Each structure stands twice: as C-alpha cells, then as structure tokens.
Amino acid sequence: MWRCFSAATGLRHRETEIDRMSAAMIAFEAYCRVALDDIRAQGRYREFTPLCKQAARFPYYSSANGREVLVWSANDYLAMGGHPAVIEASCAAAREMGAGAGGTRNISGTSPVHDALEAELASLHGKPAALLFTSGFVSNQAALSTILASRPAGKDQLWQVFSDEKNHASMIAGLKGTPAHVQIFRHNDMGHLEALLKAAPEGAPKLIAFESVYSMDADIAPLASICDLAEAYGAMTYLDEVHAVGMYGPSGGGVSERDGVAHRIDIIEGTLAKGFGCHGGYIAGQTEVVDYIRSVAPGFIFTTSMPPTTAAAALASVRHVRGDQARRDKLFERAEALKRRFDAAGLPRIASVSHIVPLHVGDAALCKEVSRRLLEEFGMYATPINYPTVPRGQERLRFTPTPVHTDAMMDRLVTALVAIMKQSQRKAA
Numbered sequence: 001m002w003r004c005f006s007a008a009t010g011l012r013h014r015e016t017e018i019d020r021m022s023a024a025m026i027a028f029e030a031y032c033r034v035a036l037d038d039i040r041a042q043g044r045y046r047e048f049t050p051l052c053k054q055a056a057r058f059p060y061y062s063s064a065n066g067r068e069v070l071v072w073s074a075n076d077y078l079a080m081g082g083h084p085a086v087i088e089a090s091c092a093a094a095r096e097m098g099a100g101a102g103g104t105r106n107i108s109g110t111s112p113v114h115d116a117l118e119a120e121l122a123s124l125h126g127k128p129a130a131l132l133f134t135s136g137f138v139s140n141q142a143a144l145s146t147i148l149a150s151r152p153a154g155k156d157q158l159w160q161v162f163s164d165e166k167n168h169a170s171m172i173a174g175l176k177g178t179p180a181h182v183q184i185f186r187h188n189d190m191g192h193l194e195a196l197l198k199a200a201p202e203g204a205p206k207l208i209a210f211e212s213v214y215s216m217d218a219d220i221a222p223l224a225s226i227c228d229l230a231e232a233y234g235a236m237t238y239l240d241e242v243h244a245v246g247m248y249g250p251s252g253g254g255v256s257e258r259d260g261v262a263h264r265i266d267i268i269e270g271t272l273a274k275g276f277g278c279h280g281g282y283i284a285g286q287t288e289v290v291d292y293i294r295s296v297a298p299g300f301i302f303t304t305s306m307p308p309t310t311a312a313a314a315l316a317s318v319r320h321v322r323g324d325q326a327r328r329d330k331l332f333e334r335a336e337a338l339k340r341r342f343d344a345a346g347l348p349r350i351a352s353v354s355h356i357v358p359l360h361v362g363d364a365a366l367c368k369e370v371s372r373r374l375l376e377e378f379g380m381y382a383t384p385i386n387y388p389t390v391p392r393g394q395e396r397l398r399f400t401p402t403p404v405h406t407d408a409m410m411d412r413l414v415t416a417l418v419a420i421m422k423q424s425q426r427k428a429a
C-alpha cells in the first residue's frame with residue numbers, strides 16, 4: 001500500500017527556479033523560515049502522522065513501516081467510513097458517473113445523487129430544505145458570511161451576532177470580514193448571553209451562533225435554554241451539529257433532535273465527514289433562506305460540487321445510520337466503558353457528557369511525548385491537543401472510542417497510558 005503511493009520528489013528543477021525568484025519571493029520565503037522557527041520554538045509546529053486507514057480492519061490503520069496501529073482519535077465516530085453499503089455505493093457511483101463531478105452545481109455538477117442527498121438531510125433535520133457544500137468548514141464559512149452581509153432590517157441595521165467563545169474556526173471564519181457586530185459570550189453561559197442580548201439595539205437583526213457537542217471539551221450546549229433566549233429577544237439560531245449528527249437523537253438528527261428542539265433551530269449545519277464517515281458539509285433550514293445562500297454564496301457557487309462518489313457514499317451512510325439505533329447505543333456504551341476504565345486506573349480524565357473522552361495532560365511537550373510513546377512503543381495513536389486549540393495548561397489527549405473498539409483494546413490502551421504517565425511523572429519529580 002505504502003510503496004505504490006511513495007512520494008515523488010519535486011526538486012528536479014530547483015536550481016533554475018531559484019534563479020528566477022523575485023525579490024518579493026525571496027523576502028517572503030525568509031519570512032516563512034523565521035515564522036516556522038518561531039512556531040517550532042513555541043512547540044506548536046504540526047507534524048503529520050502518516051497512517052493508512054484499512055476499511056475492513058478499522059480502527060486498525062497501517063503505518064509506514066507496515067506495523068498495525070490502533071487508532072483512538074478518528075472522527076469516523078460510527079465506523080461508517082468502511083461500511084460495506086457505503087463503499088459499494090461509492091464504487092457503483094464511480095463506475096457509473098466517474099471520479100469527479102466535472103463542474104460546479106450550476107455548471108453540470110448537479111447529479112440526482114446530490115439532489116437525493118439534500119432531500120435526505122432536510123428530512124433528517126425536519127427542515128424544508130438543505131444545501132450541500134464541499135466541507136463542513138466551507139458550509140459554516142459560506143453560510144454565515146452570506147447571512148451577515150445581508151440587511152434584513154434596512155440599510156442602517158447591522159447584524160448583531162452572539163458567538164460562543166469556543167466556536168469552531170470555521171464559524172469564526174464566517175464572522176470575520178463581515179460588517180456584523182460580533183460579541184463573544186462565555187462558553188455555554190446563559191447569563192452572559194442574555195446580558196449581551198439585552199444590551200443589543202432593539203431593532204437590529206440578531207443571530208446566535210453555537211455548537212451542540214464541543215469536541216475539545218466534550219460538553220454539550222443547553223440548546224433549549226438558548227432557544228428560549230433566542231425567542232425572548234427575537235434572535236435567529238445557527239447551530240453547528242458537526243460532532244452530533246448521526247450519533248445523537250433517535251434517528252441521528254443531532255442533539256437538537258435528542259432534546260426535541262430541532263424545530264426551534266433556524267439553521268442546522270452538519271458534516272458528512274465525521275459520524276457519517278464520508279466527506280462534505282451542509283446546512284438545513286427554511287426554503288428561501290437556503291435558496292438565497294445557494295444563489296449568492298461564493299463558497300457555494302464558485303467551486304466544483306462534491307464528487308458523485310462521495311455524495312452516493314454519504315447518502316448510503318445517512319440512510320443506514322438513521323435506522324441503526326444499535327450503532328448509536330453501542331457508541332455510547334463504548335464511551336462509558338472507556339470512561340470507567342480511565343477512572344478505575346486513576347487516569348486524569350476530563351469530565352465528559354458526550355461520546356468524546358479527553359484525558360488531561362497539561363503540558364505541550366508532555367502531551368506530544370505521551371502521544372509519541374503510545375505510537376512507538378505500544379502501536380496506538382491518539383492526537384495530542386495543544387495550544388492554540390486549547391488554552392495553555394489544558395493540553396490533553398482526545399480519545400474517541402467507536403462501536404468497534406473492544407474491551408480488549410481498551411485494556412491495552414489503559415495499560416499503556418498508565419505505564420507512560422507513571423514514567424513521565426517520575427521524570428518530572
């Protein structure tokens with residue numbers, strides 16, 4: 001597998017290219033070098049861990065040296081990426097329609113599969129309409145920036161946005177550069193949110209942007225309370241359910257479905273890349289709102305549509321997951337089993353009301369070290385989460401057990417973590 005994909009080298013023409021470099025390019029490259037050194041000095045340099053997913057062996061991946069690695073931090077939460085129905089749908093679509101969409105949605109890039117997937121997602125959330133994007137990131141960026149550039153209350157009334165302080169970078173990207181007045185409320189703090197809503201100009205259009213499951217903290221927003229406040233102050237609600245779709249609610253419609261408030265959320269945004277195991281993002285909401293975003297958002301209009309192979313795989317996955325309650329039950333049973341094991345072993349687990357199991361480390365270098373040793377000595381992988389993803393001092397490892405992580409795998413993990421953490425404490429002492 002690795003050999004046939006081995007990287008080509010791109011340096012053959014390097015000498016002549018250097019001759020032709022502009023002064024600006026030379027200065028920019030020097031700037032990059034200094035900036036990278038700085039990132040390294042801060043311990044923030046990101047290095048990829050090359051791992052090859054093995055559809056039939058998930059959660060085992062293979063590493064470059066041919067070793068099997070047990071992965072604990074995949075966002076393929078329900079192990080749907082390797083589901084036979086999903087793979088088959090993707091292969092069948094490739095044979096029938098080819099590899100790429102061949103155009104934007106407006107330029108012959110709309111297949112019946114795209115339309116069927118949008119209808120399926122609208123139905124999943126009980127909304128009249130849904131719109132696909134090439135990723136969850138793009139859906140947040142494109143939808144929010146388009147909404148906030150509008151003037152529904154007249155030319156002089158800017159949008160007032162209330163954004164949870166822990167919101168994902170993709171939502172922040174959607175707020176930046178818009179004329180909206182953005183206020184950040186303390187994470188899940190309803191008192192703070194209400195104070196900000198109260199102080200906002202009365203006639204201005206308001207929007208509350210938040211997530212359901214926050215994947216770094218493993219906590220869940222009080223959706224009903226946010227809806228109550230939104231109602232009281234006439235604010236629109238924009239909910240990122242990326243870490244919940246597929247997993248929460250009786251048909252995988254997310255925490256908004258679980259809590260019975262989906263009808264009170266104006267726009268639900270989700271991904272097909274996590275619980276559904278494929279790729280792509282979407283929004284669901286009112287017909288004319290979705291149609292307006294479809295008609296004006298550059299992030300929708302000017303990019304080739306999702307390949308039909310991916311749309312077909314995602315459609316198969318969503319259809320399957322909606323009816324597979326056993327898979328959801330198993331996910332939560334497995335998450336609880338891992339939490340219990342961490343607690344029994346005295347590992348410093350961070351409290352979690354979700355399927356995500358974070359472990360406190362509290363130091364960037366140590367966090368990377370534990371992750372490295374887990375991989376090199378024990379053949380297991382968990383992502384180290386460091387600043388700026390979490391504040392300094394709150395560095396952690398993040399575990400996402402799936403329905404196919406067994407008791408034996410968990411025992412192996414806990415034994416390894418206890419051994420590594422003990423040694424690192426001894427070193428620190």
Ligand SMILES: *Cc1c(COP(=O)(O)O)cnc(C)c1O
Nearest residue numbers: 135136137168170242271273280
């Ligand atoms: C991963 C993530 C996204 C982006 O979704 P992709 O489909 O991976 O682009 C958006 N919001 C949150 C909260 C996420 O964690």
